[in-house]
Amino acid sequence: MSTEQHHRNHAIDYIEFAGTDLERIKAFYRQAFGWQFTDWGAEYTSFEDGRLSGGFYQSATVAPGGPLVILYSEHLEKTQQQVEAAGGRILKPIYSFPGGRRFHFADPDGNELAVWSE
16 A cells, blocks of 8 residues: 555545455556556555555455446546456446436456446
8 A cells, every 4th residue: 555645634635445356457447547566465456546546455255336436527438448457347338317427347256336427
């Protein structure tokens, strides 16, 4: 976990996901979003996305559900193409909602995330 962050009281500070294949997960998020990774042993890797930090821990399985992490994109269609090219599976194609548009995807281990744009 990075010590260079500026932490804010009561703000989301760090998020962790399970991963069955950490090398595959790192390759996916690097290709789709340009995230940077730091390995902390064989069973944990942390990431920096430029705003928020988090990590992936080695797990035998990934259970769907839990909080939905939503990323922001300035170019939603391009981001969806990058997700698909990196091996992500689109769960809900781009749709409109009050305040913008978004899509949901599953990473190679089945973690569901969404991406939104204004």
